[in-house]
Amino acid sequence: MSRPKHDVTDAELAVLKELWALGPSTIRELTDRLYPGGATAHYATVQKLLERLEAKRCVKRRGRGRANEYRAVVEVTDLIDHTLRGAAARLCGGSLAPLLTHLVNTTQPDAAQVEELKRLVKRLDRQGGSA
Amino acid sequence: MSRPKHDVTDAELAVLKELWALGPSTIRELTDRLYPGGATAHYATVQKLLERLEAKRCVKRRGRGRANEYRAVVEVTDLIDHTLRGAAARLCGGSLAPLLTHLVNTTQPDAAQVEELKRLVKRLDRQGGSA
DNA sequence: CTCCATTCAGACGAGGTGTCTGAGAATACT
DNA sequence: AGTATTCTCAGACACCTCGTCTGAATGGAG
Numbered sequence A, B: 001m002s003r004p005k006h007d008v009t010d011a012e013l014a015v016l017k018e019l020w021a022l023g024p025s026t027i028r029e030l031t032d033r034l035y036p037g038g039a040t041a042h043y044a045t046v047q048k049l050l051e052r053l054e055a056k057r058c059v060k061r062r063g064r065g066r067a068n069e070y071r072a073v074v075e076v077t078d079l080i081d082h083t084l085r086g087a088a089a090r091l092c093g094g095s096l097a098p099l100l101t102h103l104v105n106t107t108q109p110d111a112a113q114v115e116e117l118k119r120l121v122k123r124l125d126r127q128g129g130s131a
Numbered sequence C: 001c002t003c004c005a006t007t008c009a010g011a012c013g014a015g016g017t018g019t020c021t022g023a024g025a026a027t028a029c030t
Numbered sequence D: 001a002g003t004a005t006t007c008t009c010a011g012a013c014a015c016c017t018c019g020t021c022t023g024a025a026t027g028g029a030g
Helices: A011-021 A027-034 A040-055 A077-092 A095-107 A111-126 B008-021 B029-034 B040-055 B078-092 B098-107 B113-125
Strands: A058-063 A068-070 B059-064 B066-074
Touching: A011 A027, A011 A040, A011 A068, A011 B078, A027 A040, A027 A068, A040 A111, A058 B113, A077 A095, A077 B008, A077 B098, A095 B078, A095 B098, A095 B113, A111 B098, A111 B113, B008 B029, B008 B040, B008 B066, B029 B040, B029 B066, B040 B059, B078 B098
Parallel strands: none
Antiparallel strands: A058 A068, B059 B066
16 A cells, blocks of 8 residues: 555556566566566666666565565555546646546446446445545 | 647646636736746746647647737646546556546545436446446 | 676666747837 | 837757666675
8 A cells, every 4th residue: 555656657667567467576587577588788677667666665675585576565556546646636626526527427337347336336325425 | 629649747737727717818918827027038938838738739829919829729628538548558458447446446425426426327237338 | 716697886868848048020119 | 210129939958757778896606
């Protein structure tokens, strides 16, 4: 449930996604996935991205043998939350409600997601939609 | 209903908000609002921002007397839409639905929004939740 | 000790942002 | 008319971020 301090860039996000898929990994493991047959330069690139992700409080580092093991400390939902709040702050005076309304009007969820929505609405009904 | 081609920066957004508030305006009018007692340098700043907004298809220009009159051709909802779709593309494989469920989960929708949600669910039910 | 992989510090070019300068064209004032 | 004021355009600028990369130091494994 950490909050990313700043926005995550595309290259950084690619590393994060790999971390989500692989679980805690070393730079080498990540590099081999992101740049198959990569040169030593790519290794350093991944390392720099991890360094910046660490500064943004998105990953944490721990020694594993001689190498370092990195693990993600943010989830997709954290990034979604951060993005949504940023958009609300810029465009809606900080309120998330207009975003919700907009999504309700423009979204085409699939069957499973409709089910989830029904459940959520039912729950909201039960607890009596407080402000 | 235009679509902004690229993201709008903070300074550009400030100009846009002034345009939304004032309606079609000249650079002078905008400058006086954004930089009260502003020097001639500020005038050029606003002009550059309008030039970039025009390149991003967010404003249009028309001669008014000797000066130019600028008017916004995007609404807040266009920027919201653009932002939301960008977030969905980056974080949710392009689907907006996860954003919706996230908002429903993390905000306390008021009565009106719960009603909106119910209507959405009903509508989706009727048309048999397509992808 | 030598070799190899990892780590660290820092550079680099490209691109974007916000600001500003200078010169030119059109208008108003006297 | 001639001067001054306003607007416009083109372009520079310093700063920052992003993605990439180089070089040297470190530390085990053979």
